[in-house]
Amino acid sequence: MNVQTAATRKVAPDASAKDAAIAIDDVTLRFTTPDGHMMTALRDFTMTVARGEFACVVGPTGCGKSTTLNLVTSLLRPTTGTVRVMGRPVESISRDIGFVFQADALFPWRSVIDNVAAGPLYRGVSKGEAYERARDWIARVGLARFEKHYPHQLSGGMRKRVALAQTFINQPKILLMDEPFSALDIQTRTLMQDELLNLWTELKSSVVFVTHDLEEAIALADKVYVLTAGPGTVKSVYQIDLPRPRVMADIRYDAKFVEIARIIWNDLREEVQIGQSRTLATGH
Numbered sequence: 001m002n003v004q005t006a007a008t009r010k011v012a013p014d015a016s017a018k019d020a021a022i023a024i025d026d027v028t029l030r031f032t033t034p035d036g037h038m039m040t041a042l043r044d045f046t047m048t049v050a051r052g053e054f055a056c057v058v059g060p061t062g063c064g065k066s067t068t069l070n071l072v073t074s075l076l077r078p079t080t081g082t083v084r085v086m087g088r089p090v091e092s093i094s095r096d097i098g099f100v101f102q103a104d105a106l107f108p109w110r111s112v113i114d115n116v117a118a119g120p121l122y123r124g125v126s127k128g129e130a131y132e133r134a135r136d137w138i139a140r141v142g143l144a145r146f147e148k149h150y151p152h153q154l155s156g157g158m159r160k161r162v163a164l165a166q167t168f169i170n171q172p173k174i175l176l177m178d179e180p181f182s183a184l185d186i187q188t189r190t191l192m193q194d195e196l197l198n199l200w201t202e203l204k205s206s207v208v209f210v211t212h213d214l215e216e217a218i219a220l221a222d223k224v225y226v227l228t229a230g231p232g233t234v235k236s237v238y239q240i241d242l243p244r245p246r247v248m249a250d251i252r253y254d255a256k257f258v259e260i261a262r263i264i265w266n267d268l269r270e271e272v273q274i275g276q277s278r279t280l281a282t283g284h
Helices: 017-020 065-073 113-121 127-140 156-168 186-203 214-220 255-282
Strands: 003-005 022-032 038-049 052-057 080-085 097-101 174-178 206-209 223-227 234-239
Touching: 003 156, 038 052, 038 065, 038 206, 038 234, 052 065, 052 113, 052 174, 065 080, 065 174, 065 206, 097 156, 097 186, 113 156, 113 206, 127 156, 127 234, 186 214, 214 255, 234 255
Parallel strands: 052 206, 052 223, 097 174, 174 206
Antiparallel strands: 003 234, 022 038, 022 080, 223 234
16 A cells, blocks of 8 residues: 655645646635634645546545535635646536535435436436436436435435436536435445445546545545645545455455554544544634
């Protein structure tokens, strides 16, 4: 396992960054709080995600994990530094980007198939083709019998399957995921992780997956970024040398997985403790 530590030195962008799916280069992000104070959310932040790579981001609460995703979408603009997507500076939300968040984006008044077909229809695909694609993706996530059901008739895991179909049907080149499975029970979460990897293997999108669950990050990722307690910067980057395909229920018992988890947790624990100490000291 290769480990690069970025706590005491600025990380230079990879030579391949020009061709990367996502290249965040030396970004600092500051903003003014409602009470007039200047706050730094990210500092000297550098991250590169190759095309087809699955990257996970872990760190203590409030370290800027979700902020990173907002930079990629242009919802936030860096104070200094650059953000590039598919080799181009980020100026607006790209049609090449798909999203899956903890709260799904299903329209409650639409059936499963209407929800999944909405994306292609919005992109100008004919109705017939949009619904044909929707049926295909609904079948891929195992919900062929539930096309006509509405979101309130589905379990949490089923809703998440619809959300995955809703995203993958648009064949995004980049997939941004912010704690997508955190609200699910452990059994359902494990099944959804397997489902995600199966779909990702087919499409080979570049993924940035934010999570508080270190084991989830290691099990899914090619590369894990560990962030410092806020202001967030990259402390360490770990290449995850575990073979694919991976089965979530089995991989966690692999001796190599256990060793990787031990090493990264030793690195992450210090930042979690710093974050908790700050919370206790300030009350927020």
